[in-house]
Amino acid sequence: MSDQNLEATFTEFETLFSNTDSLVRVVLSGRRRNMQTPNERIDIRPVALKDGIAIQVSHSDGRQMTSKNYAPTEAPFAELIRSGYANVLLEHTEGSLALRITKKGEPLIHRENTKREQDLSHDRTKSRLLDAADPFLIAVGISDAKGHVKPSKMDKYKQVEEFLRLLMPTLTSAISAGHIHPPTDSKPLTIVDLGCGHAYLTFAAHQYLRGQGVAVKVVGIDVRTAARDRNNEIARQLGIQETIEFRAEEIADTTLKHADISIALHACDTATDDAIAWTINSDAKLALIAPCCHHDIQAQMNEIPEPWSLLTRNGIMKERLGDLLTDALRMQIMKLRGYRVEAIEFVGGEHTPRNLMIRAVKTGAAPDAAEERKYDEMLALWKVKPALASLLNR
Numbered sequence: 193m194s195d196q197n198l199e200a201t202f203t204e205f206e207t208l209f210s211n212t213d214s215l216v217r218v219v220l221s222g223r224r225r226n227m228q229t230p231n232e233r234i235d236i237r238p239v240a241l242k243d244g245i246a247i248q249v250s251h252s253d254g255r256q257m258t259s260k261n262y263a264p265t266e267a268p269f270a271e272l273i274r275s276g277y278a279n280v281l282l283e284h285t286e287g288s289l290a291l292r293i294t295k296k297g298e299p300l301i302h303r304e305n306t307k308r309e310q311d312l313s314h315d316r317t318k319s320r321l322l323d324a325a326d327p328f329l330i331a332v333g334i335s336d337a338k339g340h341v342k343p344s345k346m347d348k349y350k351q352v353e354e355f356l357r358l359l360m361p362t363l364t365s366a367i368s369a370g371h372i373h374p375p376t377d378s379k380p381l382t383i384v385d386l387g388c389g390h391a392y393l394t395f396a397a398h399q400y401l402r403g404q405g406v407a408v409k410v411v412g413i414d415v416r417t418a419a420r421d422r423n424n425e426i427a428r429q430l431g432i433q434e435t436i437e438f439r440a441e442e443i444a445d446t447t448l449k450h451a452d453i454s455i456a457l458h459a460c461d462t463a464t465d466d467a468i469a470w471t472i473n474s475d476a477k478l479a480l481i482a483p484c485c486h487h488d489i490q491a492q493m494n495e496i497p498e499p500w501s502l503l504t505r506n507g508i509m510k511e512r513l514g515d516l517l518t519d520a521l522r523m524q525i526m527k528l529r530g531y532r533v534e535a536i537e538f539v540g541g542e543h544t545p546r547n548l549m550i551r552a553v554k555t556g557a558a559p560d561a562a563e564e565r566k567y568d569e570m571l572a573l574w575k576v577k578p579a580l581a582s583l584l585n586r
């Protein structure tokens with residue numbers, strides 16, 4: 193480590209950065225004390241495009257990556273490096289330079305000289321979790337007989353895959369935190385898909401987790417008997433009927449009394465509330481729920497507290513506000529019932545406008561009086577009562 197002056201360090205980075213023949217990548221992350229960064233993390237690397245080398249700058253909001261390419265002399269590296277990040281890592285073909293800026297604003301520098309290759313490919317694709325040719329994807333109708341995703345099913349394929357991409361790390365951390373038991377063959381992980389429909393997600397969760405060596409037992413619930421019969425038949429054809437089954441039942445009246453994990457992808461309107469109520473009542477430890485259309489709260493938003501009519505006077509905005517209010521109240525109810533809850537974007541908006549996921553882990557934390565009060569105040573302000581509250585009698 194050395195403690196040269198911060199500006200001199202930035203200049204050293206800029207010199208290394210300007211040599212696109214040797215630049216491998218740069219990562220900016222963390223936040224300096226009392227500074228705001230434009231994004232959580234920025235990744236920069238040279239890429240080979242038709243017209244020559246460009247600098248690709250990608251930022252993440254924690255979930256999604258957005259990229260922009262610049263001509264090498266126009267890349268805003270000098271601004272970015274000074275924009276509040278606490279850590280800068282620059283790798284080049286002959287070594288790397290790492291900077292950490294301390295709370296006092298001092299640079300701590302680390303150099304090493306491992307040789308690296310440049311990778312200039314511009315569209316490094318995300319690794320696929322589900323092989324389009326997997327027999328289950330053909331059986332459920334996402335892929336055609338040749339193992340290609342059908343164009344009409346591409347959005348569903350993406351939704352399911354991104355849903356799984358979140359399931360695995362969430363599950364792993366819930367297991368390591370002791371919220372969920374480690375699955376074994378004699379005590380597999382139990383998962384219920386509430387409002388499973390054609391069971392794309394249900395089968396995908398089963399196949400993917402089994403492929404990862406996780407012992408699972410999966411149940412799909414849907415009110416439609418035709419869906420149950422079709423899905424059970426597919427399970428039989430795939431020879432997995434011992435560990436996946438389907439029931440034609442209302443979520444609210446299902447005969448299934450327990451699962452470690454509940455999942456629901458676009459269970460219509462208040463079926464999402466049924467799914468959350470089931471989760472709470474049966475003490476499921478983990479829930480990943482992507483709500484569908486919301487009508488319940490919207491229909492109750494009749495007396496608008498001022499000055500909120502600024503938003504609600506426009507139908508489209510009233511609808512979106514109603515969606516947000518519905519999900520925020522659902523989440524608050526879960527929080528007050530001992531879940532740690534967050535809302536995340538689980539798939540790009542181009543694949544579905546319904547791309548918000550409620551992720552909840554049961555920690556058993558006691559309800560906080562201030563949070564109870566906020567919930568009550570919100571209902572009083574908007575003069576609404578969420579369907580979920582009625583289902584739980586709260």
Ligand SMILES: C[S@@+](CC[C@H](N)C(=O)[O-])C[C@H]1O[C@@H](n2cnc3c(N)ncnc32)[C@H](O)[C@@H]1O
Nearest residue numbers: 387388389414415441442443457458459460463
């Ligand atoms: C929009 S589809 C989504 C299906 C599936 N999860 C997916 O993403 O492909 C909603 C499904 O929920 C089912 N459903 C709606 N209300 C239900 C309820 N109260 N109980 C059980 N299933 C319900 C419907 O039959 C339908 O199959």
